[in-house]
Amino acid sequence: MKIDPNNHVPIFLQIVEQIAASIAAGVFRPGESLPAQRSLAVSLGVNPNTVQKALDELERRGLVVSRRGVGMFVTDRGNESALTQTEEVVAEAFRRGLIAARESNLTGARMMKIFENVLLEMYESRETP
Amino acid sequence: MKALLWKDFRINLPVIITGLLLWFAAYAAIGLNVWLQTWPVFPGRGQWSEVIQIASVGGRALLTIVVGVLGANAIASERAERSTEFLFSLPPTRLKILTSKFLVALTTTILLWLGHQFMSDVVSPWLSANGASVNRVPLLGYTGGLVLIFGSTWLGSARLSSPAFALGGGIALCVAVISVLFEISRRVTWPVPDLVPIGMLVAGITAFLVGSIYYLRRIEP
Amino acid sequence: MSTIKGETIATEANGPAIELEGLTKHYGGTAAVENLTLAVPRGTTLGLIGPNGAGKSTTIKMLMGMLTIDAGRARILGLDVSENMPAIKQRIGYVPELHQTYRWMRISELIGFTRSFYKTWNDDVCDSLLDLFGLDRRKKVKQLSKGMLTKVSLLLAVSHEPEVLILDEPMSGLDPLVREEFLDGVLRVVCERQCTVLFSSHALGDVQRMADNVAMLYDGKLLVHCPVDELLSSAKRVRAVLRDGVLPRWQPPETIWQQVQRREWLLTVNPCSPALLDQLQAENPVEHVEVNSVGLEDLFKDYVKGRRGTP
Known part of the structure; x- marks a missing residue:
């Protein structure tokens, strides 16, 4: 995980998104514990209060659950919830791209074309060995 | 307090070493000079008794310079080295910081002075009674001089940014005070015993107090 | 009397770690800091930002008792800084902008010197930071680079396990690697205990990473004071x-x-x-x-x- 201190996304949200992505990718599986708040703070180079805020947010979203004195654990549905979260992040990124497109008055057909091209680009480069 | 004393001793170490060297130099120079005059015969006890008496007068004169440098160095050296802000961020109060500086200067002066006293009052009479014929330094006048030079350079040290300026300013102040005192003693008609030495003592203590109060209230940049 | 005393103790334990009330400082006719009121809750980190000459350093110097306060009050851990500085200094750590100290001392001597003034000095903290920073305690201060000096300065400021840490533009002029190490050191201290931190900085990336709250000064006045996240979401x-x-x-x-x-x-x-x-x-x-x-x-x-x- 790596946070970008110059990004305009609040740091606790960056941490939330990254941990959610890690859970969705299976880095942390349901039932497993997350790294401790302090070690996360030191390894990310951020204030421990910020990490706590991120963990609280993850708990609020139902991805993790805190067990008193032991730490944070990925919930049984954590994986699915994280995927939903990631979908939301992806949707947001599309939204931003589409706003940019609309600013320049691109037509819906041209936007679809761009989307298909990008999709093809990515999947072709992945499938070719 | 121990750590502050250690720090001030270390800061003043070059001055203290110079003071010791000057102490020995006074006796060595005059002793050597007398021996050269009696060459190749080694001077006798009577001559040595006189030599030590003369050298202790010269040594005391040199000690005033050392005391001036100790005063000038006391506060301004830390300002010149820019360690003041660090020192002020530590828990000791300014009074403690200042007391430590004063104690180191005072102890050094007293030890060097006692050394001369030992030579003139113990070693010289032990060698022979000849030394008694040499004119000795008047205690009150000498103490007044030491206090004045220390007070003036201390005041300069509290006010100025480098030990060199503090020494220069302090000496200038001394000269001014002494000339004023002599002028007064020349003009006043009624008899005032010891006006000059007592005046020096009072001026020196005043300068010391003004410098100390200034330092305690000063806001360092 | 005893009830009043009890109350003071209670407010001291729960109240903010740092409290400024109408703090004002004039230089000649111009105000360096004007009517500054803000509080830093315990266990939080406040980033103090503002252009050069905005009054950040003046504020910190007044907090440290190095400048007299013209008007208003400053309290650290419930104690007024103009009355209780020696007691406050036992419980706070300070890293100045210019890390100047006794050049003739060895690091070990400087540590010994500083250590003697604190009742709560912890050798373990000191040693672990020496290791983390890779400092050789036999080296003389005058042989140290600016980065190493800054690290020594931090080490001296935190080894007595302060409840409040005050950093005055500690990382200005340091290369990115040293900054990272320095921040790492600060974070370790903050993580070990519930330490309150006040730091002024020009590097807004560092503020965003380190601070819970941000206070922006301009011309001696407070422009904004709020949680960093809130500011980024609302603006x-x-x-x-x-x-x-x-x-x-x-x-x-x-x-x-x-x-x-x-x-x-x-x-x-x-x-x-x-x-x-x-x-x-x-x-x-x-x-x-x-x-x-x-x-x-x-x-x-x-x-x-x-x-x-x-x-």
Whole structure:
């Protein structure tokens, strides 16, 4: 995980998104514990209060659950919830791209074309060995 | 307090070493000079008794310079080295910081002075009674001089940014005070015993107090 | 009397770690710090930002008892700084902007010297930081580079396990690697205990990473004081495209900074709300409006530019 201190996304949200992505990718599986708040703070180079805020947010979203004195654990549905979260992040990124497109008055057909091209680009480069 | 004393001793170490060297130099120079005059015969006890008496007068004169440098160095050296802000961020109060500086200067002066006293009052009479014929330094006048030079350079040290300026300013102040005192003693008609030495003592203590109060209230940049 | 005493103790234990009330400092006729009121709750980190000469250092120097306070009050851990400085210094750590200290001392001597003044000095903390920073205690201070000196300064400021840590632009002029190590050291200290931190900085990335709250000073006055996350979520950069040949008629009172270039009208507003955007579109001859989030660095610049623009 790596946070970008110059990004305009609040740091606790960056941490939330990254941990959610890690859970969705299976880095942390349901039932497993997350790294401790302090070690996360030191390894990310951020204030421990910020990490706590991120963990609280993850708990609020139902991805993790805190067990008193032991730490944070990925919930049984954590994986699915994280995927939903990631979908939301992806949707947001599309939204931003589409706003940019609309600013320049691109037509819906041209936007679809761009989307298909990008999709093809990515999947072709992945499938070719 | 121990750590502050250690720090001030270390800061003043070059001055203290110079003071010791000057102490020995006074006796060595005059002793050597007398021996050269009696060459190749080694001077006798009577001559040595006189030599030590003369050298202790010269040594005391040199000690005033050392005391001036100790005063000038006391506060301004830390300002010149820019360690003041660090020192002020530590828990000791300014009074403690200042007391430590004063104690180191005072102890050094007293030890060097006692050394001369030992030579003139113990070693010289032990060698022979000849030394008694040499004119000795008047205690009150000498103490007044030491206090004045220390007070003036201390005041300069509290006010100025480098030990060199503090020494220069302090000496200038001394000269001014002494000339004023002599002028007064020349003009006043009624008899005032010891006006000059007592005046020096009072001026020196005043300068010391003004410098100390200034330092305690000063806001360092 | 005893009840009053009990109350004082209670407020001291629960109240903010640092409290400024109407703090003011004048140099000649100009105010370096004017009527500054803010509090730093225990266990939180406050980033103090502002352009050069905004009064950051003056504020910190007054807090440290190195400058007299012209008006107002400053309290650390419930104790007034103009009365209790020796007691306060036992419980706080301070890293100055210029890390100047006794050049003739060895690191070990400097540690021994500093250690002797604190009742709560912890050799383990000191040793672990020496290791973390890779410092050789036999080295003399005058042989140290600026980065190493800064690390020594931090080590001396935190080894007595202070409850409050005050850093005055500690990382200015350090290379990125040393900054990282320094921040690492600070974080370890903050993580070990519930340490309250006040630091002034020009590096807004560091502020964003380290601080819970941010306080922005300009010309000795407090412009903004709020949680960093809140500021980043509430402030927006609005870009409106104006119709031909017209100028904006209504400007939101929340505007921090604005600029009109050709048909483009840029505004930074804090806080931004849907109501504000609706009114902006209703009152002004604009074709369309676009809203973007804005980073701390840009926000800071906009605040400063906005202030300079207004008389």
